[in-house]
Amino acid sequence: MTIFPRSIEEWYKPLTREEKIWIALAFIVALTLAGTTIAWHFIDRSHQVPSIAVEADPREFLSKAMEFSRTYSGKVVPEGTDIYLAAVRFTWIPSELILKAGVTYRIWVSSPDVLHGLSIIGPGDVVYNVMVMPGMAYVIHVKFDKPGEYEIRCNEFCGIGHANMIGRIRVVG
Ligand SMILES: [Cu+2]
Structure with missing residues (x-):
């Protein structure tokens, strides 16, 4: 009997209850993923994605970061001050930032040499994660709600x- 192919009508069976449930579940998952992808932009505008990416002269940026480092070494960065952070093999300039809790800071980050990545890591959580291409400067906005210690890692x-x-961010109250 297998010699003769069956007709479509013979193959066709209506969807079972389980099949309908799986199709509905897959559809719900797809809608949720599409929805959160779009919604995340409005929920957390400054997270993960740099808000500005511009070309930057490596020497100019490095001198800005060094000047920033000299000015705010051991001091709390005042609100409204732009932070210049350079990723240089194999250090961060400045290597330590002291920030106030509850304040939103604008951080410019750039690399004058090779490709680096900026991760700001808090207790048990990666807070920020941005790729830093040489010759480019990126802006991220950071705000720490509670005092504590954070690591800056490449x-x-x-x-x-x-x-x-490894650099350090000390958040003070
Ligand atoms: Cu590295």
Whole structure:
């Protein structure tokens, strides 16, 4: 009997209850993913994605970061001050930032040498995660609600000292 192909009518069976449930579930998951993708932009505008990306002269940026580092070393960065953070093999300039809790800061980050990544890591959580391409400057907005210690880590392998490329953010009340 297998020699003769069956007709479509013979193959066709209406959807079972389980099949209908699976189709509905897949549809709900697809809608949820599409919805959250769009909604996230409005829920958390400054998270993860830099709000500005511009070309930056590596030497100019580096000198800005060094000047910033000299000015605010050991001091709380006042509200409204732009922060300049340079990712340089194998350190962050400045290597420590002291920020006030509850204040939104604008951080410019750039790399004068190779590809780096900026991760700001809090207790048990990655707070920010941005790729830093050489020759580009990016703006991210950061706000820490509670006092505490955060690490600034490079998340793109940039050479032999990559693992030691760690900076610090101290958030004070
Ligand atoms: Cu690195």
